[in-house]
Amino acid sequence: MRTTDLPEIRKLDLFSSMNENSFSNLMNAAYLQTFPAEMQLIAEGDTADFLFVVVEGCVELHANANGREATMAMVRPIGTFILAAVLKDAVYLMSARTGAKSRVLMIPAQNVREAFANDDAFARAIVQELANCYRGVVKDHKDHKLRTAVERLANRLLKYHADQGETGEVQLPYDKRTLASLLGMTPENLSRAFGTLKPYGVVVDGARVTLTDLDGLSGLAKPNPLIDERKA
Amino acid sequence: MRTTDLPEIRKLDLFSSMNENSFSNLMNAAYLQTFPAEMQLIAEGDTADFLFVVVEGCVELHANANGREATMAMVRPIGTFILAAVLKDAVYLMSARTGAKSRVLMIPAQNVREAFANDDAFARAIVQELANCYRGVVKDHKDHKLRTAVERLANRLLKYHADQGETGEVQLPYDKRTLASLLGMTPENLSRAFGTLKPYGVVVDGARVTLTDLDGLSGLAKPNPLIDERKA
DNA sequence: CCTGGAACTTGATCTAGATCAAGCGCTCTC
DNA sequence: GAGAGCGCTTGATCTAGATCAAGTTCCAGG
Structure with missing residues (x-):
């Protein structure tokens, strides 16, 4: 973990209100990795082992079925993805690959769920983040249907x-x-x-x-x- | 509020874990109303004044733009809708109308937000509910794109x-x-x-x-x- | 019963968008 | 600087689905 990134991440709405102890626990467990472009990070159907935060670069979320592929969304710094799967301890619904050389923070799902269980402020911040994500997809869906x-x-x-x-x-x-x-x-x-x-x-x-x-x-x-x- | 409905509502994942006090506060503030079929309940763009729970009947969520209209989802008993807008204190993204004669529980948004702020178990239940809704829309979106x-x-x-x-x-x-x-x-x-x-x-x-x-x-x-x- | 209208179907045509097939204009390598 | 290869455009055709226009069925109300 490069210490210069910490303040940036701490400033995210998702993390800014959580208590210092939970935050440092999360960050100690996390990996900050740099990936080349076009690197597959996760595949839909895999169990959700990590919550991802794009620190630099960009990540494409896509999905496949019936031999077709569709890009569902692009995540740019600083943004998170697949929070819902991590919280539900479910499988990913979308695959992810880097669209460019990218630095990505990977937080083990187990630690996220522990912080969610122990830190009330974090639980509430997650609600706001999820509500935003939800409304984002609804808008995308309207865009396509209308x-x-x-x-x-x-x-x-x-x-x-x-x-x-x-x-x-x-x-x-x-x-x-x-x-x-x-x-x-x-x-x-x-x-x-x-x-x-x-x-x-x-x-x-x-x-x-x-x-x-x-x-x-x-x-x-x-x-x-x-x-x-x-x-x- | 018909007392025979209370246990049913209390059993919903969203409400089952919240403390007795918060729950009765919510229910005391709520209205249980019966609407005829084809009744417009909310319009997209309105500020979110109520959280809705469909107790009986069914409710159609739809959206309009450019003179077109699309049905986005159907909510059947016992299900909630527009939780995200209520929590963010934002405007509705979708309109809602009854698809049949329906009984609907309307909980004032202000009370929901208070319960969310004061009751940690409720806040966590909301996370699970939102995560489910989010994944539901993602699936719908994949269905249409693929x-x-x-x-x-x-x-x-x-x-x-x-x-x-x-x-x-x-x-x-x-x-x-x-x-x-x-x-x-x-x-x-x-x-x-x-x-x-x-x-x-x-x-x-x-x-x-x-x-x-x-x-x-x-x-x-x-x-x-x-x-x-x-x-x- | 008759009648009017809504819900649905069926057929004819039209259109948005996909697919197939070249071609162009880059950059990268050698 | 020649050639290969990729990203993009352009044109020709094809297809899924929309639209327009009658029908048909079935139910409600007189």
Whole structure:
């Protein structure tokens, strides 16, 4: 455990309110590991042995069935994943692989459950974290059930734009293959969707996208805080 | 509050471990109401004033955007809904309406949050409930991203079959319009999907469906515990 | 009984998106 | 600097599912 990371992790909502003793117990049991890109961390169906915290890099959560694969979510620093499986002592529902070289904190599930049982503040922080995760997936699900592929892309661009400081320019955070899967379409279709958005001022140059007509794009996207707002 | 309902509610995982005092405080503040079918209980975007428990009947959770509507889930006795919004003191992400005449327990959000703050056992029970809800939505989301409409229907039939005691006969719990929306398709398409399943031994007669070739149907459906198993 | 309407089915057509198949333009290696 | 290979685009076709438009069945109310 690199001591410079500790304060960062301690500051997470999930850990900030727990008592010092529980926290240091957790951290003493934990491993901080660096993984290369495209490294499989867990597979769906495995029993939940660790809670993961992405400290640096990024991790892709994906799922497989019937020979198909879908990206379910991307986790960026500093974020946790598969908390629910750890608490229920159940199997993972999603697989995880690094999307880039990443530093990941691995906390043994047993220790997490002990801290949950002994530290009331931690138990309450977990509720808030789980409630956020739950609402996040509900929003994703609404996004897919209520919008077309082009609408999903338009809203995603607007979200990245807001995240990156409203400069009129957006840097796509993942390669287009991954972005396509995350948005629930094929790479070919993502290309075509970008084409469809051209009349709305969307100019693509590799991973850099320029938005020249935000009003027009918003008119098409019809962003909805009950789907797009991460904190709501 | 009808006293005969109290033991039933107390037995729910969510309430069974909380201390007697917190529980009676909650119940004293709560209203048990009977609503007719098709009654709108809450609308997405409203602030979360109550936690709901369906005691009898059934409640449909749905969402709207861009002029489209989708059924997100059905809640049957005894189940709760919109716990996450109540705990976060946030707005509802989904609307709710009764699917039939229903008795519903409404617990003021403020009281739920107080009990959460004061009763450690309740806080921990909430974690388990939220983790279950979270994993439920993840499974729904996987169902939609990884399966075709016919596969979703086939798996749904197998699930109802298992729930109803493996008798070779299944009673559809909702009308076909609602079932179609829940499965993410139009009513017309649900009819056609039933037609597609005829060669797999699926015989439809109104709301009663007979399954004469379970192996064949399973071969097509490829049920997956990481999507279909409710408790996993 | 008749009648109106809702729930569902069936058929015809349309469309979003997938799939298949080249092709282009990088970067990386040699 | 040539070639291999990957990421991406573009075009042609195909398919799942939506939409539109009649029917049919069945039940409720007069």
